[in-house]
Amino acid sequence: MADIVIDRVVKEFGTFRALQEVSLTVNDGEFVALLGPSGCGKTTLLRIIAGLETQTSGHVVIGGQDVSTLAPRKRGLAMVFQNYAVFPHMTVFENVAFGLRMQKAQQAEVKRKVERAAALLHIESYLDRYPAKLSGGQRQRVAVARALAVEPAVLLMDEPLSNLDALLRLEMRTELKAVLREAGTTTIYVTHDQTEAMGLADRIAVMYGGKIDQIGSPLEIYATPATRFVGGFIGSPPMNFIKVQCSHGTARIGDAALPCPTTGMDMELGLRGEDASLAPNGSGIPFDIRVVEPMGSHLLLTGSIDGQPARIVAPPIAKVSPGERVGLTVDPARVTWIDSTTGRAVVRA
Amino acid sequence: MPARTSWIPYALIAPSVIFLGALFLVPLVQTIWLSFSAGDGFSLGNYQRMASDLNFSLAVRNTFLLTLVVVPLQVVLALAMATMVTKLDKGRDLVLWVLTIPLGISDLAAGLAWLALLQNTGYLNSALYALGLIQGPVGWLSQETPWALFFAIVLAELWRATAIVLVILIAGLQLIPKEFSEAAEIFGAKPWTRFTRITLPLLKPSLQSALILRTVLAFEVFAVVYALGGRNFPVLAGEAYVWQNDNQNYGVAAAYAVLIMAISLAATAVYLRALRTRPEQLP
Ligand SMILES: Nc1ncnc2c1ncn2[C@@H]1O[C@H](COP(=O)(O)OP(=O)(O)OP(=O)(O)O)[C@@H](O)[C@H]1O
Numbered sequence: 001m002a003d004i005v006i007d008r009v010v011k012e013f014g015t016f017r018a019l020q021e022v023s024l025t026v027n028d029g030e031f032v033a034l035l036g037p038s039g040c041g042k043t044t045l046l047r048i049i050a051g052l053e054t055q056t057s058g059h060v061v062i063g064g065q066d067v068s069t070l071a072p073r074k075r076g077l078a079m080v081f082q083n084y085a086v087f088p089h090m091t092v093f094e095n096v097a098f099g100l101r102m103q104k105a106q107q108a109e110v111k112r113k114v115e116r117a118a119a120l121l122h123i124e125s126y127l128d129r130y131p132a133k134l135s136g137g138q139r140q141r142v143a144v145a146r147a148l149a150v151e152p153a154v155l156l157m158d159e160p161l162s163n164l165d166a167l168l169r170l171e172m173r174t175e176l177k178a179v180l181r182e183a184g185t186t187t188i189y190v191t192h193d194q195t196e197a198m199g200l201a202d203r204i205a206v207m208y209g210g211k212i213d214q215i216g217s218p219l220e221i222y223a224t225p226a227t228r229f230v231g232g233f234i235g236s237p238p239m240n241f242i243k244v245q246c247s248h249g250t251a252r253i254g255d256a257a258l259p260c261p262t263t264g265m266d267m268e269l270g271l272r273g274e275d276a277s278l279a280p281n282g283s284g285i286p287f288d289i290r291v292v293e294p295m296g297s298h299l300l301l302t303g304s305i306d307g308q309p310a311r312i313v314a315p316p317i318a319k320v321s322p323g324e325r326v327g328l329t330v331d332p333a334r335v336t337w338i339d340s341t342t343g344r345a346v347v348r349a
Numbered sequence: 350m351p352a353r354t355s356w357i358p359y360a361l362i363a364p365s366v367i368f369l370g371a372l373f374l375v376p377l378v379q380t381i382w383l384s385f386s387a388g389d390g391f392s393l394g395n396y397q398r399m400a401s402d403l404n405f406s407l408a409v410r411n412t413f414l415l416t417l418v419v420v421p422l423q424v425v426l427a428l429a430m431a432t433m434v435t436k437l438d439k440g441r442d443l444v445l446w447v448l449t450i451p452l453g454i455s456d457l458a459a460g461l462a463w464l465a466l467l468q469n470t471g472y473l474n475s476a477l478y479a480l481g482l483i484q485g486p487v488g489w490l491s492q493e494t495p496w497a498l499f500f501a502i503v504l505a506e507l508w509r510a511t512a513i514v515l516v517i518l519i520a521g522l523q524l525i526p527k528e529f530s531e532a533a534e535i536f537g538a539k540p541w542t543r544f545t546r547i548t549l550p551l552l553k554p555s556l557q558s559a560l561i562l563r564t565v566l567a568f569e570v571f572a573v574v575y576a577l578g579g580r581n582f583p584v585l586a587g588e589a590y591v592w593q594n595d596n597q598n599y600g601v602a603a604a605y606a607v608l609i610m611a612i613s614l615a616a617t618a619v620y621l622r623a624l625r626t627r628p629e630q631l632p
């Protein structure tokens with residue numbers, strides 16, 4: 001069993017609070033992606049779990065054991081560093097073998113496991129080279145192979161595929177997911193690429209400003225964002241937020257009316273671009289189109305609703321043109337209502 | 350590149366070449382020439398005279414002994430101190446500053462300071478006497494106690510010149526990103542393993558510079574030895590001084606100087622080979 005419990009972890013650098021009371025539970029064998037913008041504290045949280053950084057307060061429990069004060073090497077985990085940290089004075093083989101050597105594994109076993117990890121990451125042909133002679137993406141794969149070679153119970157990865165080209169990244173992503181699932185590795189995977197997080201993770205934790213805003217399955221995060229930030233961060237195009245006045249359980253936008261959950265407060269209507277459809281007769285929520293971008297699979301329409309900027313996804317064959325006003329119909333069950341003052345979603349009754 | 354600008358680089362380095370030539374190369378050639386000339390024309394007379402001198406083999410032995418003891422000790426001490434200093438969070442600059450104070454003291458002054466401590470009427474004897482540990486003044490630095498004298502010289506050299514190694518190694522340590530050590534720790538390396546498998550190999554270029562500098566200087570050791578032991582502990586540079594000033598024999602003095610240079614060059618060559626870092630292994 002190697003579940004991870006992060007209990008109200010706070011990290012301060014001097015007066016700066018990099019993490020504010022972060023709590024997160026990762027089940028045994030689960031794959032959790034930490035997703036968030038640059039500087040939100042992802043690396044800091046990972047380093048605290050690894051023991052490379054000491055939390056200001058709070059606990060880290062791995063496999064039922066409180067490891068908060070334990071040295072990194074006693075926590076039984078492997079890590080891929082954001083800047084790789086591949087040893088420059090060792091060949092690729094020795095880099096990948098490092099963890100096994102520290103475990104005093106037999107030479108034959110070392111060779112077998114190194115070759116297996118190298119094959120998985122497509123670095124077999126560089127095994128006797130030194131890292132300085134490799135490209136950034138190749139070095140990054142050495143770092144991943146080094147972590148996989150020890151077959152850890154817990155694996156922490158800090159943007160492990162960020163430097164690969166799109167095609168290779170997609171392939172590595174799939175293989176990584178298969179291997180880690182098969183081995184039952186508990187994984188925390190840091191990324192700021194949402195498609196990567198969506199594709200890989202059992203659950204996604206969205207971080208913002210040193211907090212976890214929401215944790216849930218990719219679908220939950222996408223369909224029911226807990227905060228304005230999560231809605232805007234996940235999905236492409238990002239969720240639209242339209243300020244509306246909510247009175248008597250109804251919000252009026254143009255001629256259209258939508259049922260809203262509360263009364264007498266400043267609300268924002270969170271609307272996904274793909275959850276709106278063009279009304280045949282121009283009725284519904286008025287949308288002024290400014291730019292039409294054909295994306296192949298769909299049309300991306302940029303314009304405004306009630307004077308507020310919005311992006312809408314339309315079918316590729318839709319007959320629309322810039323400057324036109326169209327009507328949108330929206331399924332009330334698929335919109336998110338945000339309290340303007342707190343930025344948090346209003347729970348539907 | 351247009352041909353007419355090709356002289357510019359040469360013109361730019363000309364001043365330093367002239368400077369080096371006048372103040373370094375010319376005296377060097379002169380010294381070598383002087384060491385090989387006795388009376389008229391080429392001869393090995395000076396070297397024969399140097400080698401047949403009573404003190405010669407003693408000076409060679411002492412110089413090597415001192416170098417072989419002092420330099421490794423200094424490197425080990427400096428490595429330990431550098432590791433500690435880089436681990437300090439607060440007051441690091443102050444500690445480093447204090448540790449490097451001996452660097453600002455000339456070697457003769459350092460020798461005299463240790464003489465004041467260790468001579469017959471020095472502070473050490475006074476303290477030991479006051480504690481009742483000795484009955485009267487003990488001569489630590491006399492010909493009768495060569496090992497005490499040797500030990501005193503080693504101590505003074507350690508105190509005086511370890512800091513230069515320390516400064517070089519700290520600079521080198523600061524160039525090594527901390528992630529390498531962290532990664533090693535994650536994958537199970539204990540502190541000593543991290544030191545030997547990660548830090549030391551990555552520190553090799555700095556170690557090489559420090560060793561070359563310290564070894565060359567150790568072969569030239571003179572003022573501290575002279576202050577503490579006079580000619581009771583002959584060393585190569587000391588013999589060169591004696592032949593130059595007391596014996597007024599510039600040829601033999603030059604032979605000593607050339608010998609020291611040859612030893613230094615050989616030591617440097619050894620370090621350059623033994624501690625070379627292949628370019629692809631640099632971070
Ligand atoms: N050692 C440190 N001292 C002071 N501040 C730090 C330190 N390490 C990180 N921070 C600050 O903590 C915040 C979070 O940093 P962190 O590296 O965790 O971000 P991140 O989410 O990993 O970002 P990125 O996606 O760019 O890697 C940043 O504002 C950063 O400036």
Ligand SMILES: [Mg+2]
Pocket residue numbers: 042043044082158
């Ligand atoms: Mg980071």
